[in-house]
Amino acid sequence: MARVDETIAIESVEPPVLRIARTIAWGVARVFSIVAVLVAWEMLARSGTFTHFQLPALSAVLEHIWSDAWSGDLAINTALTLYRALVSFAICSVGGVAIGMAMSRNALAHWFFDPIVSVGFPMPKIAFLPVVILWLGVYDVSKITIIVIDAIFPVIAATVIAIQGVERELIWSARNMGANNRELLTQIVLPAALPQIMTGLQVALPLTLIVAVVAEMLMGGYGLGGAMMTASRFANSTGVFAGIVEIAVIGYCLVKAMAMTRRRLLIWHQETSEPTTA
Numbered sequence: 001m002a003r004v005d006e007t008i009a010i011e012s013v014e015p016p017v018l019r020i021a022r023t024i025a026w027g028v029a030r031v032f033s034i035v036a037v038l039v040a041w042e043m044l045a046r047s048g049t050f051t052h053f054q055l056p057a058l059s060a061v062l063e064h065i066w067s068d069a070w071s072g073d074l075a076i077n078t079a080l081t082l083y084r085a086l087v088s089f090a091i092c093s094v095g096g097v098a099i100g101m102a103m104s105r106n107a108l109a110h111w112f113f114d115p116i117v118s119v120g121f122p123m124p125k126i127a128f129l130p131v132v133i134l135w136l137g138v139y140d141v142s143k144i145t146i147i148v149i150d151a152i153f154p155v156i157a158a159t160v161i162a163i164q165g166v167e168r169e170l171i172w173s174a175r176n177m178g179a180n181n182r183e184l185l186t187q188i189v190l191p192a193a194l195p196q197i198m199t200g201l202q203v204a205l206p207l208t209l210i211v212a213v214v215a216e217m218l219m220g221g222y223g224l225g226g227a228m229m230t231a232s233r234f235a236n237s238t239g240v241f242a243g244i245v246e247i248a249v250i251g252y253c254l255v256k257a258m259a260m261t262r263r264r265l266l267i268w269h270q271e272t273s274e275p276t277t278a
Contacts, residue, residue, distance in 0.1 A: 056238040064242040073227070078250065081216065081223045084140060085208040085254075088147035092204050096152045097197060100159025101185075117156055125150040126211070129218060138219040146215050151207040158200020162193035198262045205258050209251055224250075 038058055044050065045057040052060075068074040102109035103117075129146050136142035166189055174188045190197075216225025224243055231239025 053235070053237045056241055060238050061241045061245055064238045065246060068242065074246070077222055077224050077227045078246065081209070081212050081225065082250070084143050084147060084215075084223070085212040088144050088151060088212070089201075089205055089208045091144070091148050092152040092155050092208065093201055095148070096155025096200070096204070097159050099152075100156045100197075101163060103156070103160050104163035105185075113156075117153060117160075121153040121157060125153075126214065129215070133219065138221065143212065143215040143219060147208050147211045150211045151204045154203040154207065155197075155200045158203070159193070159197050162196035162200075163189055165196065166192045195266055198265065202255075202258050202262065205254055206251055209247070209254060213247055 041055075042058040045052075045055045045060075065074065068077075099109075099113055103113050104110070126146070128149055132142045132146050132149075136145060170188055170192060171184065174184050179188065212223070213225035213228075216223035217229045220226055220229065224247055228240050228243035231237075231243065
């Protein structure tokens, strides 16, 4: 205990410059592997091992991205891809949680949906794409539909498991204190199940982006996936790699935003608490 108090005392008198330097050092260490990969990419492309068509230099890819941003193409394609992914994610969030809750609390709903989820979860839902195209065409409705079909299953499964895992003692205690079904659901069951439901949503969010890009590649039109396929048809290797970088950055931002949302919603939960020495 004395050693812990001594460590705390040393940290409390640490000069601000050292504290800032330590923060910067940790930040650099966290992105070191990414920076190393990017530097290796640039060096390998300029070494002559690969042709420009096989592996364009990172600097050329960044220049292409800047050109697209300046012309407005990047904003249009990114906005369309995000629109399709986020609308699909909203549908998956509401529909998946609602179906999961119904399966957990209603025997008839569980009887109806459980075989569908059991069969549909492990299968590659992108196989439905030809059917969706035949029924709905190749526009936004069909793209959003195939994204929802693919991404809703993790939300349903996480909701079912989360609600079924709520401690029965909490439910019995609430019942004994006079809680009705609505109060039991909103004040006991959902808060207790929220951490695992959020895990399902964190799985579904990048999945919506992945399927959105794949759908755009296969159906054509505007969007990051469509722009990559257009560049590929014209043998524009730089444009293809630019799309990869753009999708990677957008996916990283979405994942980080979802993690921040999780911390904000679960601020009361023990997983967001700072570790203590008590």
